[in-house]
Amino acid sequence: DAGVIQSPRHEVTEMGQEVTLRCKPISGHDYLFWYRQTMMRGLELLIYFNNNVPIDDSGMPEDRFSAKMPNASFSTLKIQPSEPRDSAVYFCASSETANQPQHFGDGTRLSIL
Amino acid sequence: GESVGLHLPTLSVQEGDNSIINCAYSNSASDYFIWYKQESGKGPQFIIDIRSNMDKRQGQRVTVLLNKTVKHLSLQIAATQPGDSAVYFCADNAGNMLTFGGGTRLMVKP
Numbered sequence: 001d002a003g004v005i006q007s008p009r010h011e012v013t014e015m016g017q018e019v020t021l022r023c024k025p026i027s028g029h030d031y032l033f034w035y036r037q038t039m040m041r042g043l044e045l046l047i048y049f050n051n052n053v054p055i056d057d058s059g060m061p062e063d064r065f066s067a068k069m070p071n072a073s074f075s076t077l078k079i080q081p082s083e084p085r086d087s088a089v090y091f092c093a094s095s096e097t098a099n100q101p102q103h104f105g106d107g108t109r110l111s112i113l
Numbered sequence: 114g115e116s117v118g119l120h121l122p123t124l125s126v127q128e129g130d131n132s133i134i135n136c137a138y139s140n141s142a143s144d145y146f147i148w149y150k151q152e153s154g155k156g157p158q159f160i161i162d163i164r165s166n167m168d169k170r171q172g173q174r175v176t177v178l179l180n181k182t183v184k185h186l187s188l189q190i191a192a193t194q195p196g197d198s199a200v201y202f203c204a205d206n207a208g209n210m211l212t213f214g215g216g217t218r219l220m221v222k223p
Contacts, residue, residue, distance in 0.1 A: 004156075031209070043157070043202065043213040056210065091156050098209040099145050099164075104156030 002026070004105035006092050012111045018080040021108045024073055025094030033102060034067055034077050035091040043091075049075065050098075082112045121200065123218040132190040134217045136203030139184065143205035143212075148177060148188045151216070152199045160188070160201075195221050 005024040013019060025032045033048040047057040052069045060067070064083070069075040079086055089109050093102040126132045138146070144165040149157035163170045163177045163186075170177050176189040186203050198221045204211040 033211075042215050045210055048210065050209070093156075099206060101147055101159040101162055102211060103159060104149075106154070106156045 004092055004094055004103055006090075006105035006108050008108055009106065010109045010111075012113065013082060014113050015083055016081045017112075018078065019082045019086075019110060019112075021077040021090050021092075021110070023075045023077070023092030023105060025075070025092070026103055027073065029094035029096050029103075031095045031098060031102075032069060032075050033093040033095075034075070035093065035104075036088045037091060037107070038088045046077070084112045086110065087112050121216055121218050123220060125220045125222060126193050127222050128193060128195060130193055132188075132193045132197070132219055134188045134190075134201050134219065136186040136188075136214050136217075137184060138186060138203070138205040138212070138214070140205060140207045140212065141181075141184065142207040145206040146177070146179060146186050147204045147206070147211065148175075148186075149202045149204065149213075150197075150199045151202065157202060190219075193219075193221050195223060197221055 007022045030051050034046040035043050036046055037043045046059045047067045048055055049069045065079055067077045089107045091104050091107045093104040095102045147162045148160045150160050151157045161172045161175050161177050163179050168179050174191045178187045190197055200216045200218050202216045203214045
């Protein structure tokens, strides 16, 4: 049973470049979440989708961040232009319903130089 | 859960002993609670959950206790093993979103 799959696992790029993170949720899960984890701020929710529709994006830090879910099996988180302070581990998670456990991928470690 | 900022509390236990990890949450409307385990380089892994109509739930070697009066959650790990070494997060759910605590690092001494 495949879990949440994220790619790439690591990304190193120079500031100003566009970064795209990808996520494949668990099949049948209606909710998809994007989180960012840093030592300073811990685990922060950026945005979540229900049935491919963005429901709450209040955690998205600024307009440089955008997320899409074109279908039930794929989502992207894009940063354009990227800045060094965006360096973090980005996690995607999915759940069957709102009140079921969220299952996390292994994250993308992003370093912006 | 409440964030503890930069400092990650650490619990150090001897292999074979029981571990108790505590967590406070602030939202009295939270009705669903989850414990996660995060190992280095991996995403948080679901351990056990509990709903607000319960005060105790047991899994394999783990027990979660919920005290809604004081908004406190604890995770008990029986016979702690080296493989239990990780950072443990509590999370509470009010509505559709989880709020994560800052985490506790569990170190198991052989």
